[in-house]
Amino acid sequence: MTQRNDEVEILLVEDTAADAELTIRALKKSCLVNNLVWVKDGAEALDFLFATGAYAERDTAQQPRVVLLDLRLPRISGVEVLRRLKNDERTRTIPVVVLTSSKEDVDIEECYRLGVNSYITKPVAFDEFVKVVGELGLYWLLLNKIPNE
Amino acid sequence: MVTPTISAKGRPRLADRAISSAAFVKWMQAGFALINLLVFGVVAASLYESHAESQQRAELTAQNLSDLLAQGIAGDIDRIDLALLSAVDEVQRQLAAGGIDGPALNAFLARQQGRLPEIFSLRTTDADGIITHGTGVNPTARHGNADREHFVRQRDNPGTGLVIASPALTRLDQRWAVPLSRAFDLPDGSFGGVVYANLSLDHLANTLAAIDVGRRGSTTLRDKDLRIFALSPVPANIDQVAGRKLAMPELEALIQAGRDAGSYISAHTVDGVERKFAVRRVAGFPLYVVVGRSTDEYMAQWRNQATNTAAMVALFFLTTLISSWLIYRNWKHHQAATLELAREEEKFHTVADYTYDWEYWEGPGGEILFMSPSCERVTGYSPAEFLAQPDLLYRIIHPDDAHLMAGHRSDIAAQDEAGVDFRIVRRDGEVRWIGHGCRAVFGCDGKFMGRRANNRDITERVQAEATVRQLNAELEQRVARRTAELEAANKELEDFSYSISHDLRTPLRAIAGFARILVDEHAATLDSEGLRLLDVVQVNTVRMGRLIDELLEFLRLGRRPMNFGPVDVAQLVLEIFRELRASVPDRELQLVLKNPPPLWGDRTMIRRLLTNLLSNAVKFTQPRPQAVIEVGGKIEGDQVLYYVKDNGVGFDMQYVDKLFQVFERVHPVGQFEGSGTGLAMVRRIVGRHGGRVWAEGRGDVGATISFTLPAREVANDSTQ
Numbered sequence: 001m002t003q004r005n006d007e008v009e010i011l012l013v014e015d016t017a018a019d020a021e022l023t024i025r026a027l028k029k030s031c032l033v034n035n036l037v038w039v040k041d042g043a044e045a046l047d048f049l050f051a052t053g054a055y056a057e058r059d060t061a062q063q064p065r066v067v068l069l070d071l072r073l074p075r076i077s078g079v080e081v082l083r084r085l086k087n088d089e090r091t092r093t094i095p096v097v098v099l100t101s102s103k104e105d106v107d108i109e110e111c112y113r114l115g116v117n118s119y120i121t122k123p124v125a126f127d128e129f130v131k132v133v134g135e136l137g138l139y140w141l142l143l144n145k146i147p148n149e
Numbered sequence: 150m151v152t153p154t155i156s157a158k159g160r161p162r163l164a165d166r167a168i169s170s171a172a173f174v175k176w177m178q179a180g181f182a183l184i185n186l187l188v189f190g191v192v193a194a195s196l197y198e199s200h201a202e203s204q205q206r207a208e209l210t211a212q213n214l215s216d217l218l219a220q221g222i223a224g225d226i227d228r229i230d231l232a233l234l235s236a237v238d239e240v241q242r243q244l245a246a247g248g249i250d251g252p253a254l255n256a257f258l259a260r261q262q263g264r265l266p267e268i269f270s271l272r273t274t275d276a277d278g279i280i281t282h283g284t285g286v287n288p289t290a291r292h293g294n295a296d297r298e299h300f301v302r303q304r305d306n307p308g309t310g311l312v313i314a315s316p317a318l319t320r321l322d323q324r325w326a327v328p329l330s331r332a333f334d335l336p337d338g339s340f341g342g343v344v345y346a347n348l349s350l351d352h353l354a355n356t357l358a359a360i361d362v363g364r365r366g367s368t369t370l371r372d373k374d375l376r377i378f379a380l381s382p383v384p385a386n387i388d389q390v391a392g393r394k395l396a397m398p399e400l401e402a403l404i405q406a407g408r409d410a411g412s413y414i415s416a417h418t419v420d421g422v423e424r425k426f427a428v429r430r431v432a433g434f435p436l437y438v439v440v441g442r443s444t445d446e447y448m449a450q451w452r453n454q455a456t457n458t459a460a461m462v463a464l465f466f467l468t469t470l471i472s473s474w475l476i477y478r479n480w481k482h483h484q485a486a487t488l489e490l491a492r493e494e495e496k497f498h499t500v501a502d503y504t505y506d507w508e509y510w511e512g513p514g515g516e517i518l519f520m521s522p523s524c525e526r527v528t529g530y531s532p533a534e535f536l537a538q539p540d541l542l543y544r545i546i547h548p549d550d551a552h553l554m555a556g557h558r559s560d561i562a563a564q565d566e567a568g569v570d571f572r573i574v575r576r577d578g579e580v581r582w583i584g585h586g587c588r589a590v591f592g593c594d595g596k597f598m599g600r601r602a603n604n605r606d607i608t609e610r611v612q613a614e615a616t617v618r619q620l621n622a623e624l625e626q627r628v629a630r631r632t633a634e635l636e637a638a639n640k641e642l643e644d645f646s647y648s649i650s651h652d653l654r655t656p657l658r659a660i661a662g663f664a665r666i667l668v669d670e671h672a673a674t675l676d677s678e679g680l681r682l683l684d685v686v687q688v689n690t691v692r693m694g695r696l697i698d699e700l701l702e703f704l705r706l707g708r709r710p711m712n713f714g715p716v717d718v719a720q721l722v723l724e725i726f727r728e729l730r731a732s733v734p735d736r737e738l739q740l741v742l743k744n745p746p747p748l749w750g751d752r753t754m755i756r757r758l759l760t761n762l763l764s765n766a767v768k769f770t771q772p773r774p775q776a777v778i779e780v781g782g783k784i785e786g787d788q789v790l791y792y793v794k795d796n797g798v799g800f801d802m803q804y805v806d807k808l809f810q811v812f813e814r815v816h817p818v819g820q821f822e823g824s825g826t827g828l829a830m831v832r833r834i835v836g837r838h839g840g841r842v843w844a845e846g847r848g849d850v851g852a853t854i855s856f857t858l859p860a861r862e863v864a865n866d867s868t869q
Contacts, residue, residue, distance in 0.1 A: 018659035025666065072651045101654040124658045124694030125687075126665035 009035040009141060011064040013045040013081065014099075015073050022126070023068065023099065023133055030134035032141055037064070042076025045069070046084060049091055063094050066140040071100040071107055079110055086115040095140050099133075173480060181473045185466055192462050196455050200448075204425070207447035208412050211427030214360050215410075215440040218368060219429040221356055225267050226329065226434055229346045230311050232261045232271060233331040236344040240273060240333045244341065254282045267352040269322060274300060275342040276335075285321060292321060294345075299330035303343045307332065313434060315376045315392040316350055325350035325391055327378055350379055350391065357381035365422055365443035373404055373435040384420070400439065403428055414444065507583075507606075510590065512599040515539055527583070527606050529576030547572035547580060557585070561600065565589040570607065582611040639708070646704050653697055661690040699826045703811060706833050711751045718745040718759070718791065721752075722780050725760050729767050736776065738767065743781030745791055748858055750838050758834040761827040762793040762854055769797030769852065784860050788840075792855040799846040808844050831856070 010027070014020040020038055027036065039045045045067075047053035051060045067085070071078035078098065085091040097118040098111050111119050118136060123129050239257050243249050254273070262271040262284055272283025278295025280286050294300045299314035314328045326347035335341035357368040358381040370378040375394045384390060399413040409430040416423040424441035431438060501508070501519060507527040510519035517539055520532035528545055535541050546554050550571035557569035568586035575581060587602035664686045672680065719742055726740045748755070763778065770776030773796055782791035800808065809832040811825065828844075835842040835856045846852035 016655055016659075018663070019655060022658065022662040025662075072655075101651045101658070122654075122658060124654060124661050125691050126658075126662040129658065129662060 009065045010037070010137070011045065011048060011067045012036055012038045013040075013042065013067065013073065013078065014038065014070045015040050016070070019070070019122070022129060026130040026133035027137050029130055030137055032134070032137040040074075042073045042078060042081045045073075045081050046076060049085065049094070050088070060090060063091065065095070066137075067094055067096045068099050069096055071098060071111075079107070079114070082111060082114045082116060097136055097140060170481075170484065173484075174477065177473055177477060177480075181469055185469060188462060188465055192458050196451075196458060199454060200451055203448055203451040207425055207442050208427060210447075211362075211425060211440045211442050212410065212412060212429070214362065214368070215427040215429035215438045218357065218360055218370075218438040218440065219431045219436075222353070222370065222436065222438060223431045223433060225348070225352075225356070226311075226313070226431065226436075228265060229268060229329050229348060230331070232265055232268075233311070233329060233344050233346055236261060236271065236273065237331050237333040240341070240344065241336075244333075245336050249282070251282065251288070255284070255286070258283045262346075265346070267348055268346045269324060269326065269349050270319070270347045271344070272321075272346075273333075273342055273344050276304070276340050278304075278342075280321065281342070294320075294343075297328065299328040299345050300343050303330050303332040304340055307340060311434075313372065313436065315372065315374075316378050317392060319347050322347065325387075327353065353379035354381055354383050358383075360440070362440055362442050363446040365424075365446050367420075367424065367439075367441045369439040369441070370431075371400070371437050371439060373437070375401060375404075378436065397439075399426070400428060400437070404437065415441075504603075507604040508602065509535070509542075509604075510599060510601050511539075511542075511587075513597055517542070518599065524604075527575075527581070527604065528573060545573045545575070547574055561587065561589070570611070581606055582608040584610075642704065643708075646701055649697055650701055654694060657690045657694055657697075661687055661694075664690070700811075703826045703830050703833070706754065706757070706830055706837075709754075711837060712753070713749055714752055715747060716750050716752050716755045717747050718755070718780075718782065719747075721756060721759055722763065725756070725763050726778070729763055733767065736767075736771070737774065738770075738776045738778065741777060741779040741781075743779060745780055745782035746784055746789055748789055750858065751834075754834045754837065758831050758856075759793075761831050765827055765854075766793055766795035766797065766852075769799075770795050772798060785857070787860045788857040789860045790855060790857050792853050794851065794853040796851040799848050799850050799852045800844075801848050802846060805844055805846075809842065828854070 010032070012020060012023060014023060020040075024036065024038070037048065039048055044054070048055045048058065049060075049063065049067075051058040069078045069081060073081070078100070082096055082098070085094060085096060092115075095117040096115075097120060098116050099120050099122055100107065101122055108119055117140070120132055120136060123132060236258060239254065240249065243254060258271045258273070262268060265271070270283055270285065272286055273281050274294050275281050278293050278297070278300045280292045280294055281288055286292075297314065297317065299312050302312045302314070303309055309332065312330045314330065316325055316327050318324070319326050319328075324347070326349055328345050328347050330343040330345035332343050333341045353370060357370065357379055360368055360381075362368055362381075368381045370380075372378060375397060376392055377390055377395055378392075380387065380390065397415060399415045403411045403413070408428075409432075410428060412425065412427045414423065414425050423444050425444060425447065426439050426441040429438050429440075430436070502522055504521045504523050506521075507524040508519075508521040509517055509524070512518045517536050520535045522532055524535060525531050530541060530545070538544075543554065553569050553571045557567060560567040560569075566586070566588040568584070570582060570584050572580050573583050584605040584607040585602060586605075587600045590598040590601050592598050664683045667675070668680060668683050668687075675683070722740070722742060722745065726738070730736075730738050763780075766778045767776065770778070777796045779794040780791070781794075782789060784790075809828045811829040831854070832842050835858070838858050840856055840858040842854065842856035844852060844854050
């Protein structure tokens with residue numbers, strides 16, 4: 001498996017700095033944060049993924065290997081981001097893992113309907129949190145194969 | 150033909166419409182008696198008259214017959230007398246000429262006798278009564294006639310003339326005869342003897358018999374002394390009767406009165422039969438012809454007539470009687486039919502006249518054929534006014550609703566039945582709503598006979614409907630408002646739970662996470678008390694996370710849609726118990742199942758309910774070396790009762806109200822784990838199933854949580 005240095009492996013979409021830090025720490029514990037980009041809301045995430053706005057210079061051919069998406073986001077919600085990703089040919093194949101505090105059925109159902117790849121409720125207890133994040137990172141980054149473009 | 154009826158008041162009463170039976174019978178009896186009396190009277194008068202007429206006719210006939218006989222007999226006697234006178238002349242001429250020439254006299258007498266068939270002898274006697282000459286006389290035999298009446302009377306009474314003696318049996322001929330005699334004188338003028346003729350009684354009888362006086366009639370010839378000369382019919386005892394005097398007082402009286410003719414009725418006759426007698430004196434002689442006709446006979450015709458008439462009258466009586474009876478019967482039937490008809494009519498009139506609604510019948514030409522009296526109640530106008538002005542019906546329609554009636558008129562042109570609601574203006578100006586319905590009427594022959602209409606005052610209904618409509622509109626508004634409020638509240642609640650879900654957990658996770666990081670990465674700079682405090686922080690954050698989860702689940706229970714189905718409670722309890730026992734492997738738990746019936750409910754909710762109850766039981770029996778949990782139930786009427794009983798620490802009944810409230814606990818925190826939502830959830834689940842839940846407990850003895858669910862639902866279950 002060859003990797004370029006500038007290749008983004010994980011796009012973390014998370015507005016809460018504490019959660020972002022905990023997530024990054026959890027990923028670090030599993031040594032999975034080589035190329036992680038952290039965006040703080042849905043709009044920024046979309047700019048990044050579709051190379052618009054502040055990320056206009058970005059090469060869209062280089063898409064992250066997984067998107068970790070929070071649902072409660074300012075401006076454009078996580079569900080909306082998910083919808084746009086899954087409705088666009090260019091981004092449809094990017095695995096999206098929803099990381100959320102919500103256990104509400106309506107969110108889970110909506111996300112699966114839109115084609116989310118995983119849906120993870122973030123545990124309150126840190127040990128469990130580290131474990132869950134580590135396991136999903138491992139899965140999506142190291143084990144899962146996506147079709148080559 | 151239909152006659153308009155205005156009101157019940159104008160109609161004749163039923164009882165007046167038929168003559169009473171008693172009056173009819175009385176009239177009929179009177180008529181019957183009168184006609185029969187009349188007939189009897191006429192017939193009786195006629196019979197009486199014909200009776201008298203018959204009597205008269207019989208009398209006249211008898212009179213005529215007696216006249217006829219008297220004349221005949223008088224003729225006979227005259228002729229015989231003429232012969233006697235001739236013989237006297239001859240005898241006296243011969244005597245005067247010197248003496249009797251016997252053979253010549255005999256020839257003369259024989260010649261005279263030959264001319265008179267009614268006599269069988271014409272003879273002469275001498276002064277001593279010795280028969281001297283005549284047919285069959287032997288002068289030498291010297292037959293004497295001196296004792297005979299016809300001789301004696303001539304001898305004793307010179308100048309007597311003709312003597313008609315009473316009948317006697319002649320000596321010479323031995324035949325019954327009436328001797329007639331005349332005396333002749335000798336030339337010296339002295340009595341010389343008699344010439345006599347024997348008038349045959351048979352001849353007389355034949356003469357009498359020639360007259361038909363009927364089978365029981367009789368003709369008699371008598372002399373003035375009532376001696377019988379001849380009789381017809383000839384009785385068997387003629388020998389004893391002839392010449393005898395037979396009493397007949399009526400005749401005697403008549404003769405003594407010197408009358409030549411007369412009539413009487415008498416039973417004093419030879420044979421004792423009552424007869425009507427006509428008497429006629431034989432002209433110039435002391436003889437009387439008596440013609441008697443039997444009353445029975447001459448009245449026979451009348452009696453026949455009377456009998457026939459009586460029979461006719463009887464027949465008439467019978468006929469009138471039968472006719473009367475037939476008429477009476479017929480009348481009875483007619484009367485019954487009339488009464489029945491009248492009753493029917495009254496019934497239909499009652500049906501028509503006593504309607505509460507305003508009803509009418511409009512003829513094919515728009516004329517009013519019937520108007521129920523109730524029209525006055527509804528419209529204020531009387532039936533008579535409607536009948537007089539057919540357009541009144543349409544004039545009272547409210548001007549704003551005239552188009553409704555116009556539309557209805559065009560409807561009924563095409564439909565047999567139609568209806569319309571409109572307003573009318575009453576006579577007093579009040580506006581009322583009318584519900585009008587009408588249908589076409591057809592006669593038995595299918596002929597169109599107009600329309601029958603029903604008008605109901607529906608003002609109250611219309612007003613009530615308007616009120617209801619208004620209330621409904623208000624209610625709908627209110628419901629819409631409330632629904633909107635409720636939806637807003639629900640939305641708020643949803644947002645709230647969503648918010649809790651995200652926003653409360655995120656800081657908690659941060660606290661827990663960073664506390665852990667502190668412990669992991671900065672343990673060296675913290676003393677043991679610092680580490681303990683960080684541990685307390687972590688434990689409580691985890692606890693709060695659980696509280697949030699439970700609260701969210703509790704809130705979700707109220708919103709989740711119900712998904713009903715059969716639930717095998719016993720099976721479910723076993724499953725849950727097994728899971729619970731696995732979670733506390735070091736404890737000794739005993740489950741007692743007392744046949745809890747199956748139920749019909751939301752399986753997920755029921756599972757949550759039973760889980761909460763059983764885990765409570767497991768939880769609160771923790772101090773017991775042997776925990777006994779009993780689950781049972783039974784059907785009670787339309788409810789099913791379940792209970793979960795344990796031998797745990799129980800609770801104080803004074804806190805029972807707090808038991809089912811969210812986050813309320815009856816045991817101190819730390820003694821038993823728990824957030825206080827378990828029983829609140831139980832109550833919510835039971836409530837959503839339409840049941841009731843309650844608890845009983847005593848400190849340190851145990852607790853029983855009971856709940857009921859509607860049995861109706863369970864009944865459905867039994868078939869599944």
